[in-house]
Amino acid sequence: MPDTFDYCDFGRKVIDIETKALQNLAQYINGSFSEACHLIASCAGKVIVMGMGKSGHIGNKIAATLASTGTPSFFVHPGEASHGDLGMIKKGDVVLAISNSGEASEILTLLPVIKRLGIPLISMTGKPESSMAKLAQTHLQITVEQEACPLNLAPTSSTTATLAMGDALAIALMEARGFTADDFALSHPGGALGRKLLLRIADVMHTGEMLPIVTEQATIKDALLEVSRKGLGMTAIIDREHKLSGVFTDGDLRRLLDNRIDIHNTTIGEVMTRNPATISPQVLAAEGLKLMEDRKISGLLVTENERLVGAFNMHDLLKAGVM
Structure with a gap:
């Protein structure tokens, strides 16, 4: 040749x-x-x-x-x-x-x-x-x-x-x-395609004892301990009626340290991010991934009827094969 x-x-x-x-x-x-x-x-x-x-x-x-x-x-x-x-x-x-x-x-x-x-x-x-x-x-x-x-x-x-x-x-x-996409998913249950079409937020979120939660009255130090214990890089903050008030993340901590805020005496309610992005447990996990990518965040809180029911992060989606 x-x-x-x-x-x-x-x-x-x-x-x-x-x-x-x-x-x-x-x-x-x-x-x-x-x-x-x-x-x-x-x-x-x-x-x-x-x-x-x-x-x-x-x-x-x-x-x-x-x-x-x-x-x-x-x-x-x-x-x-x-x-x-x-x-x-x-x-x-x-x-x-x-x-x-x-x-x-x-x-x-x-x-x-x-x-x-x-x-x-x-x-x-x-x-x-x-x-x-x-x-x-x-x-x-x-x-x-x-x-x-x-x-x-x-x-x-x-x-x-x-x-x-x-x-x-x-x-x-x-x-x-x-x-529909749901019909398609039923004939593709295996592999990455099946996971993207079938897995819902409820299948990957942390619940119960694994859910990071503190009240608005907790100190920043208490919130940091909760973030560390649960390993999601964030904690949810609830009010006295157990409704979601806000979120506190690793990123928030870095900003606080730059401002030299007293973590021992300042309550988390004073520094938390209010009205955080949330998602329903029935939504496809792939949609949760897109929401996090669009918002440039690494974790999401899951709510149902305004009540906190779960939380997950990028690592959970990676482990589930959604990304």
């Missing part, structure tokens, strides 16, 4: 070709696309996605995207379907068959059985005159002018277009169903 080969230049050409393929794809979002969406939306069963080779790899991703956005779906390999896995497909399902040529023999072999079961077929091909396109109840066209491969052989632009068409299906259906 010549030392002068410009990898970056060729890489940009690939991106340019695939970008044009996606721009041209928009013309195929038409009545057939709407019909495919209606077929899937009215499906009582699952969407069964099929594809061979690279189309199969893309089909696997499309099935996963459908499933995670509210459309029950899974991938069935056409070769395995001919040897028993066809039993996974039942009346009430919809089959989405993918093939750029529209002539994948492994899929065409299955179509008579699928038709006999009365299962609607949606085909996704680059050839509207192909066998799969003609046999389908509705056809999604994914034609591209050229592959990004210089030999025009390796599936590149065509697989990119296929994936984008699958995303268009999944997200259109998601929007039509009114699929």
Whole structure:
């Protein structure tokens, strides 16, 4: 391979070709696309996605995207379907068959059985005159002018277009169903995404004996001892009716020391920060993180019906995997 080969230049050409393929794809979002969406939306069963080779790899991703956005779906390999896995497909399902040529023999072999079961077929091909396109109840066209491969052989632009068409299906259906962030969270309970969508302030806050609290009449020294004991870098201050009056933080202490205030005789009520930022225990922990970042603070007090119920800091969110 010549030392002068410009990898970056060729890489940009690939991106340019695939970008044009996606721009041209928009013309195929038409009545057939709407019909495919209606077929899937009215499906009582699952969407069964099929594809061979690279189309199969893309089909696997499309099935996963459908499933995670509210459309029950899974991938069935056409070769395995001919040897028993066809039993996974039942009346009430919809089959989405993918093939750029529209002539994948492994899929065409299955179509008579699928038709006999009365299962609607949606085909996704680059050839509207192909066998799969003609046999389908509705056809999604994914034609591209050229592959990004210089030999025009390796599936590149065509697989990119296929994936984008699958995303268009999944997200259109998601929007039509009114699929919410809470719905999304239920199908993503694991990992960082699940924690951000499921964890609420109530799941990470300190309560009971671990909650730092002093009264307005306590001295600054008493408040500092409470901050040290509870380890949150702050303490809440309550009035005689046990309602939240203010907060005192490590940052407040540094400012007091600069002003040479007597910590032994001055009450915390005289120096506390009044009307501190608070949050509800039912709010998502990720929203608490954003509030702290916006306010440039490292901890928050949690209130419910004007009563102090908890407290947490950045370390708690870090430990919970929210950040």
